[in-house]
Amino acid sequence: MDTATVDTRPSYLENGHSWQSWLLTKDHKRIAILYLITITLFFFIGGLFALLIRLELMTPAGDMVEAETYNKFFTMHGVAMVFFFLIPSIPAVLGNFLVPVMIGAKDLAFPRINLLSWYILVVGGLFTLGAVVMGGVDTGWTFYTPYSTAASNTHVIMTGLGVFISGFSSILTGLNFIVTIHKMRAPGMTWFRLPLFIWAHYATSIIQILGTPVVAIAVLLVALERTLHIGIFDPNLGGDPVLYQHLFWFYSHPAVYIMVLPGMGVISELIAAFARKAIFGYKFVAFSSLGIALVGFFVWGHHMFVSSQSVYAALIFSFLSYLVAIPSAIKTFNWTATLYKGSISYQSPMIYAFGFLGLFLVGGLTGLFLAALGLDVHVHDTYFVVAHFHYIMVGGSIMAYLGGMHYWWPKISGRMYPEGWAKFAALMVFVGFNLTFFPQFLLGYLGMPRRYHMYPEEWQVLNVLSTAGASILGVGYLIPMVYFTWSFVKGEKAPANPWGATGLEWTIPSPPPTENFTTTPIVTEEAYAYSNREMKVA
Amino acid sequence: MWFKNPFVPEQASEFASSVDTFYFFMVSVSAFFAILVVTLVAVFAIRYRRRHEHEAGTPVHGALALELTWTLIPLGIAMVMFFWGASIFFAMSKPPSNAMEIYVVGKRWMWKFQHMTGQREINELHVPVGQPVKLLVGSEDVIHSVYIPAFRVKMDAVPGRTTTLWFTPTKTGRYHLFCAEYCGQKHSGMRGTVVVLEPAEFQAWLAGGPATGSMADAGQKLFNDLACATCHRDDASGRGPSLKDVFGSTVTLAGGATVTADDAYLRESIVNPQAKIVEGYAPLMPTFQGLVTEEQLNQLIAYIKAQAGGTPGTAAPATGTPAPGAPAASGTQPSTE
Ligand SMILES: [Cu+2]
Ligand SMILES: [Cu+2]
Secondary structure: OOOOOOOOOEEEOOOOOOOHHHHHHOOOHHHHHHHHHHHHHHHHHHHHHHHHHHOOOOOOOOOOOOOHHHHHHHEEEEEHHHHHHOOOOOHHHHHHHHHHHHHHOOOOOOOOHHHHHHHHHHHHHHHHHHHHHHHOOOOOOOOOOOOHHHHHOOOOOHHHHHHHHHHHHHHHHHHHHHHHHOOOOOOOHHHOOOOHHHHHHHHHHHHHHHHHHHHHHHHHHHHHHHHHHHHOOOOOHOOOOOHHHHHHHHHHHHHHHHHHHHHHHHHHHHHHHHOOOOOOOOOHHHHHHHHHHHHHOOOHHHHOOOOOOOOHHHHHHHEEEEEEEHHHHHHHHHHHHHHOOOOOOOHHHHHHHHHHHHHHHHHHEEEEEEHOOOHHHHHOEEHHHHHHHHHHHHHHHHHHHEEEEEEHHHHHHEEOOOOHHHHHHHHHHHHHHHHHHHHHHHHHOOOOOOOOOOOOHHHHHHHHHHHHHHHHHHHHHHHHHHHHHHHHHHOOOOOOOOOOOOHHHHHHOOOOOOOOOOOOOOOOOOOOOOOOOOOOOO | OOOOOOOOOOOOHHHHHHHHHHHHHHHHHHHHHHHOOOOOHHHHHHOOEEHHHOOOOOOOOOOHHHHHHHHHHHHHHHHHHHHHHHHHHHOOOOOOOOOEEEEEEEEOOOEEEEEOOEEEEEEEEEEOOOOOEEEEEEEOOOOOOEEHHHHHHEEEEEOOOEEEEOOOOOOEEEEEEEEEOOOOOOHHHHOOEEEEOOOOHHHHHHOOOOOOOOHHHHHHHHHHHHHHHHOOOOOOOOOOOOOOOOOOEEEEOOOEEEEOOHHHHHHHHHHOOOHEOOOOOOOOOOOOOOOHHHHHHHHHHHHHHHHOOOOOHHHHHOOOOOOOOOOOOOOOOOOOO
């Protein structure tokens, strides 16, 4: 299986050119492309709102837009980025494309459900966009009660429905992955021969299935309380506003791992491929994904240390939050150790992986600050938190997503992209990102609360730096958009295995034929068996 | 500190220095690990860079000893962080019994304060330096959060509940007070100033303020106006229990459970009387939810507390005389005279 199969069948991209052949496709690879287009759109919508936020914050006075408009900006930024970009990003695009291929299957277990998941996401997205067009929503992506149920007079229900609907997309994708990974592995592809990308997606899928229903119910209850005044959350109706926070974070903390675990899976692949070496401590890395998924369900209360939750509950949540940090530390050390005695090349996907390591490190370490009870009291709901989760979700997840896109782009499109530009963009993203978000840690410790339309003058310098960084970051994201689009049409044709990497995806042509494999592959070796072979780029 | 770190807010409470010390510890540990990992990555990346196209890495098999090392050492450090953070939090959640109590009500988009002696303030809070202050926080509409960065304290104002927060100011001056929980349109305008005064100045300020009668006095008037007094008498002759000494006492409920009558209990007894029924009484008290404002509720509670008389924070104001030297009589506080 280490030589590329000579295959004369049309690639999945060539197999049908009509609209129906795309919109009614059951091919996981085409569905991945549909997702790619959809989430890229949402990324740019979310990004546009981010830009507007940063522009407003250039000056301490709220002088660019009205307070209410600003509140809508950050709400729409969060909703678009979290629910319609980050959560689907790696699983729905790279996962969809690669999970079957990496385990030697022809497709996911339920191809029709896979297509359905995409349609559901689109419908959810349309609801949310509809809410934006009709005037937007101003509750913050967290929809905290009783503000969302009793006070806000914006389009909460419509947006909530969008989130509710898109949740089913996530659940169905997770279900599809779990069944596929259990049932459709090629002969010889034992659990411990699976690429770590698969382990990460398996763990992610568990969270999607178990967590998403809870947030769906929470938003539904918000909608019911708004319309029927049922008194679940509003104290004037006999409800408890803090109950909502429990329901919301029961999902939304694990959701952080929906956003970051797949990224960790990507990084494992990148480091193995560009160090040409098996991941050090494979089993520790694999099980740490499961560990994170499991313990991640019991730390939600760390978002509520100052919400009047009991001191003892806070103690337990703080303790468990420290425990859940350990598997991430294990992964980081194992990735570092993998580099030892590797054969390390600095091609662009690896540059993104290096970027991920740096940014994820900062994001993870500052998480320890927030898990510390006495310190969280001060920095909770400030820019320190904003900076922390952007380091994880933008610095970590988006870096990994871009790294993965650069790594698998030749496989997906059958074309190469300009390597020089790719490295340049990676550098722009890294520098722009740090300039945007590092000052926000400082602002947070100085006491700047989040979701502030105007702020005291003494914080202007740091805010201007942040805005300057955001513009660099924005350009850094636009460049790959341009050269990927260009490459799709004009790029040099990619060989089956441009990186000399192991993994079943590199044994089939670029782009792969619709059925992926001519004959079901038989797996005889561990993942990342670089030492067994002579390295060949072909 | 011997120099002014521009990235740390003013240290103006006893918590500020302990939180900052912990913060510097966290920054140091993080910097150490960040530098360690980045250096290792850089050194490996250069030392083991690919020299020719067909080269593969040399297999190195996982080592259990190494895995255990980088699991257990971080775990140990994490536990230090946990205990240190928790100990500060514990101190923050236990107001001393001699703390001066002030009621705070968040309302979109302003902060209303009322001192036990009756003075009201909006978006400005005067407190004396060196005196523990306990804020009893409520909200009239949505969730807000009282945040005073210079004191390193924060507590949500949750409608339907009374939450508490305390601090001892250590430095006179004017400090920001923010609403930290998003509450709608003018959230970022929901700001105020905490003015920390020398005790003498504070007494003068209290004396100069419009003395409309203490909170307890206002509460007593409400108690009569709302006809609480028809059921609650000073002796056991009413249909409801006497409230004279209830605050701080242990109340036995129908069914045998007991509960300490603190602020939260009194609040619940008024807005949701059916939640806990006192043993030996019928559940006939009507709810006052919606009939009293958040501030009136605070005044009623202040009155009930004042009758019990025992707690230092309320003892002085119960006399109803906001004369200099009277409020918040704490042994350490110098008097103006
Ligand atoms: Cu969390
Ligand atoms: Cu507020």
